[in-house]
Amino acid sequence: MDINRSFVNGRKVVCPNCGAEMYLDDIDYNFRGCQDEYWVCEKCCSTVIVKIRYGKECKRDFLKGYM
Numbered sequence: 705m706d707i708n709r710s711f712v713n714g715r716k717v718v719c720p721n722c723g724a725e726m727y728l729d730d731i732d733y734n735f736r737g738c739q740d741e742y743w744v745c746e747k748c749c750s751t752v753i754v755k756i757r758y759g760k761e762c763k764r765d766f767l768k769g770y771m
């Protein structure tokens with residue numbers, strides 16, 4: 705599954721592994737417009753880290769859960 709297609713209406717992330725909706729667990733702020741968002745799937749414990757630089761999403765890392 706293309707990880708970038710898991711975005712729904714800008715602020716929702718669907719788990720690329722099991723399809724469940726993920727919740728925003730934590731945000732690391734570096735400075736304004738520059739942050740890392742940690743999205744977690746309750747179902748399978750996968751994590752998606754959305755890296756935002758200068759107000760734009762620039763990278764998305766997927767850590768697969770146990771299912």
Ligand SMILES: [Zn+2]
Nearest residue numbers: 719722745748
């Ligand atoms: Zn999942």
